[in-house]
Amino acid sequence: MFDALVVNKDEDGKTSAAVTQLGLDDLPTGDVVVAVEYSTVNYKDGLCIGPGGGLVRNYPHVPGIDFAGTVESSDDVRYKPGDKVVLTGWRVGEAHWGGYAQKARVRADWLVPLPEGLDTRQAMAVGTAGFTAMLAVMALEDHGIKKGPVLVTGAAGGVGSVATAILANLGHQVAGVTGRPETADYLTSLGATQIVAREEINETVKRPLEGETWGGCVDAVGGAMLARVLGQMEYGASVAAVGLAGGAGLPATVIPFLLRGVNLLGIDSVMQPYDNRVRAWKRIASDLPMDKLEAMVQPATLSDLPKLGADILNGQVKGRVVVDVNA
Numbered sequence: 001m002f003d004a005l006v007v008n009k010d011e012d013g014k015t016s017a018a019v020t021q022l023g024l025d026d027l028p029t030g031d032v033v034v035a036v037e038y039s040t041v042n043y044k045d046g047l048c049i050g051p052g053g054g055l056v057r058n059y060p061h062v063p064g065i066d067f068a069g070t071v072e073s074s075d076d077v078r079y080k081p082g083d084k085v086v087l088t089g090w091r092v093g094e095a096h097w098g099g100y101a102q103k104a105r106v107r108a109d110w111l112v113p114l115p116e117g118l119d120t121r122q123a124m125a126v127g128t129a130g131f132t133a134m135l136a137v138m139a140l141e142d143h144g145i146k147k148g149p150v151l152v153t154g155a156a157g158g159v160g161s162v163a164t165a166i167l168a169n170l171g172h173q174v175a176g177v178t179g180r181p182e183t184a185d186y187l188t189s190l191g192a193t194q195i196v197a198r199e200e201i202n203e204t205v206k207r208p209l210e211g212e213t214w215g216g217c218v219d220a221v222g223g224a225m226l227a228r229v230l231g232q233m234e235y236g237a238s239v240a241a242v243g244l245a246g247g248a249g250l251p252a253t254v255i256p257f258l259l260r261g262v263n264l265l266g267i268d269s270v271m272q273p274y275d276n277r278v279r280a281w282k283r284i285a286s287d288l289p290m291d292k293l294e295a296m297v298q299p300a301t302l303s304d305l306p307k308l309g310a311d312i313l314n315g316q317v318k319g320r321v322v323v324d325v326n327a
Contacts, residue, residue, distance in 0.1 A: 003325070004101030005302050007049060009059040017049050017063075017306045028097050030105035031076040034085060036069040037120045039099035040127035041300065041308045041321035042158060043245070048093060049309030055094040063305075064323075065092060066128040067099025068120035076108035084114035086281065088128045089270040100302060102325050112277050117285035124322050125297050126284055129158030132269040134280045134288075136218045136240035137166050139265045146215030146234040149173040149194060153201075153229070154220035156183040159242050161319045163218040164190045165292040166284075175214070177201060177225075183318060190292050201228055202246065208255035216240075223247030230256040230264065238263035245315070296320045301327040 006020040024033070047053030048063035056063075071083040079085065090110040092098045097105075114123055126134075136159070140150070150167050154160045155176030167174045168191020176187040179198035187195060202225045213232045217239040219225070223246030229239060230252055241264060256262040272280075296319035300308055304323075311317050 002102035004062050005305050007061045019302050027105040031108040032074045033072045033105045034069045035072045036067045036325050038124035039064045039067040039323040040124050046309040046312040062097040062101050063093045064099030068123040085111045086123045088131050115281045115285040125293050125320050130162035133159045133163035134284050136267045139240045140216045143238040146237045148215035148234050149175045151175045151214040151217040153177040159220045161296045169289050208253045221246040227252035233262045236261045240265045240267050242267045297322050
């Protein structure tokens, strides 16, 4: 038997989450059984721990959209007992039981070998949010980061924190947008050279173009803020869109794309092909300063997850929550 955070839904549609004992026979089908060591808390996890957000179709359910651990048994030749692995995406923790358990059974195709230079705790200090941040940075690089500062919206969140640290470590000036003034020192410690108050940039203006200010952008907010940022990009610069905390709508015009050649790059971390996953994790191991990573970490246990799930939905989680599932 092992511990897991199990979410149930009653006849009235109300969900509840509690740490429960499960056995291997309770796990879904898959090729590889992993002894999970660490997981994280992401916005999707908050939805899946709570009302579901339309992501969870079947109950009971074990959330946790990412995890790192050690292979316990495998029916696939690519993995053997003792191998260290990491999993992000593939709708694990949503449609398939996830990492909020001491054991998980998943398809081998969903796993990536843990890269040299990272242990399982560090991998989950990175987690889905950091993996997404690295994909965003790689996309900006592939399209050419311009000379101006790189803007990071939602900079104190999981994606934003890692993006800030990586970009600063690569030598870019980073401007971090936050609606929480108390996080300014935290962002500066990650390498941000400029703090932008959210209210300065989260409203659309009538002018489709403003001054060319930003050489690139990692945007975790979307909505009106993304629309505003598009009109502030340098000629030929790119915005990597990774989230929609500010809404799914985009009240913008096509003018920035037509007159300045601005690129809007969509970043999906869920269905990324294997080779690009390996590339991103190798870049994380080499380009993310481990001391900066540690500064982002908030430790947690399985029993902390119901509260943390609610907190992240309310924008009250800073940096990266690392869940020690065996604590």
